[in-house]
Amino acid sequence: MDFIPNTDSDRREMLEDIGVDSLEELFSDIPDDLKVEKDLVDGKGETELELKESVKAIADRNKKPGDRLSLIGAGLYDHFIPSIVSHVTGRSEFYSAYTPYQAEISQGTLTWMFEFQTEISELTGMDIANSSMYDGGSAAAEAVLMAQEYLGRDKIIVSETLNPRYRDVIETYLPLEEKQVIELGTRDGRIDRIQLDEILSSEDSISGLVVQSPNYLGIVEDLSGLKEALDDSFLIVSSNPISLGLLEPPGNFGADIVVGEGQPLGNPMNFGGPLLGLFATRKDYLRYLPGRVSGKTLDREGSEGYVMALQTREQHIKRERATSNICTNQALNALAATVYLASLGPSGLKSLAKINWDKAHYLADELTDLPGIELARNQPFFNEFAIEVPGDSCDIWEKMKENEVDLLHPDNLKGAGWEDILLVAVTEKVKKDELDHFVASMRSEVE
């Protein structure tokens, strides 16, 4: 066994010191009838060489990514990741460390957590950020729980253009009856302000509004005036962090909590995980913040250092009265984001956001020149947009697949009543000739 250093003679010596005859005897406290006798997994184990062959054979049963053009977004995006990211996260002093409970030998982790919190605060325009949640969906759900707890109110308004998966997670997390979620519809692809005013004047006990920008259809929401309408109820905004290189941050519109999926910041899509939940808020709500935070302090000699701060909010101290049950988070993914944002800096992030915008708009320009194809909603968008197509969107999806262009399957949109729509996402990685290939494929379908 490559991972167990004890030799047979070590084992004999150790058993003798303990005063038992065999490994089995160490388990003599467990009644025999509770023990399992049969084999539980197939095989006698694999050597490293065999393992690499057998597992890579499974990987080979996937189509090779990169051989095809993928324009799927819907919350996760295939962005370029600079080499420096994996060279930092690959240092085992970072990746093989536990949670930094022993601060004196965890200054590396605690310092980058502090940097991450600063970067996310800056990006979102908020006072403070925690050092990560599981993903965008659970971050949104925790934001709702925090608003409910802080205000002592139980209803939440959710925009219909919030990623439907986030909405699902919010509904799963809410412990009481489904009535708590009030759906806010859209008008021309943006949240319906008139309906919002109606809800706010007719319902009581509203803890807040969850809105996404750019929303699920890629449209940039106009967040101005929302906080004023909500009054002391929380404005919770879910944002794509890359878009914030170009767009005014939610904090400047008075958001109380900003959440989002941090995967685009230096993390691969990983077939859905591990991901990175972002969570930023105002300092007034600090004691209600879920998750870990690193804080600056001094040692006995007066030197600066970092510790896990405000642990009295957390489960290992507060138990059932903690602000959340989260313990393990997405530290290494947050480190990747920290390094990614530091490497791009403000100028790199701004360029990147513009390139994403530009390529997506080029594609939209070209597609909407084709007969029968129009933007589904005529509103400003970032790097993702919805088009209406002539005929059955599923047929077109299938045809594009034959042309080695992968799109989000329209079934992912139908639930929300968006029929015959295709959602298209573009990142800086997609080359112009690939976009032209997609346009040509579409042309041959619709002309």
Next chain:
Amino acid sequence: MPTIFDKSEKGKTGTSFKEESFAEEAPEEELDDKLLRSDDPGLPEVSQSELIRHYTELSKKNYGVDDGLYPLGSCTMKHNPKPMEDLAKDHRFQNHHPLASEDLVQGNLELMYELGEMLKSISGMAGITLQPAAGAHGELTGMLMIRKYHEDNGELDRRREILLPDSSHGTNPASAAVAGFDAVEIESNEEGTVDLEQLRSAVGDATAGIMLTVPNTLGIFETDITEIAEVVHDAGGLCYFDGANLNAFLGRVRPGDIGMDITHFNLHKTFSTPHGGGGPGAGPVGVKQELVPYLPVPTVEKNEDSYEFAYDRSRSIGKVNSFSGPFGIMVRAYSYIKALGDEGLREVSGNAVLNANYLKERLKGAYRVAYEGLCKHEFVLSGSGVGEGVKTVDIAKRLLDYGFHPPTVYFPLIVKEALMVEPTETESKEALDEFAEAMLSIAEEASEDPELLHEAPKTTPVGRLDETKAAREPVLRWRTEDEE
């Protein structure tokens, strides 16, 4: 401790892009001014060479399991085999979108399905979800299934209580609370195990279920577990098994065989994913047949010759993760179980328990042991009584000067000045002996020169840090000197 912000200088960057304009209109023309970012975010501006030196310097102020023994009780800090790291980063696994057409990602789906089958077999459960992103997330998933189960039986109104031993992990009561239950603590007996009489008087019409950690946080196997399950089941409750300590009995005992209805796995503990300084993890949840309808969607199912995500589950609690779960961790766990094989599972638990008992034997003269009998994968010592005014925190900090990561301290709460030691199976006898020598030497110092302990650590990048100050005057982000 300088941050990357302190090294920032206007005009520098480590990653630049070439802007080209293909579209007809620029953002400034299409977007209202108020929606365009007015001020650049205050991100650091540094070159690549400065960046890599900063993070290399930071990494040297950290301690990982690759640096040495990491005997944190209940955390299972074992060696993370490197082949698993390389396999998980294979771009054929890593660069797929979870919403890609299923026929393009059959390999990924096969791996998820097969991992699920292995975990079911290892735990003795009938169904599995791979969605939860961590152990506590698994606990919450389990609690929400218990909720829905009682709701379906029309009993949720009165079944509001989750029973927990007072020795349980902090996440247990917190997860029960997030799911809307009242956490009701039951006192442990002297061995830290559940007192059956206490339990009988605690269960009733209000009982929704019980959460148990086995072996418990003293490292002792709950020998009455089938009776506990019977008492709870007779009262109409369900049994949740916290699988954090699976390393103790891997391949030997299955929660499903001993009356447990739900269990989570910490893939990042037992099945060896590095802990990353706090995450990411994975917390799959296995359930008995009667709870299968409540599993989160989607699950991964096998058809005749293909695999698919299945959403059709009418009683499902819904989704707990934005997508289908932490796939990268699943690749590591699958590969690790494949490398071990059936016999390897038992070798893991056998050697984990051997190492813990051996270390306990070496330390029991110098430190008071909370429980004298055989332990499983971990044991608890007390730091009280080793020296004048010496506390457990002093012992822990002194260990840093000896170059070791300390054990878990002040947990479980039921032992005064607790030191909870879990060496794991991947430590050699030599490494255990070195650690034991350090602990024995510290015990001597404690009685002869306790100041050495009070002043520790002396050799770390910073000395003992003031946590009270960090809580009273929270500084949670970098600011320029002017802003401060």
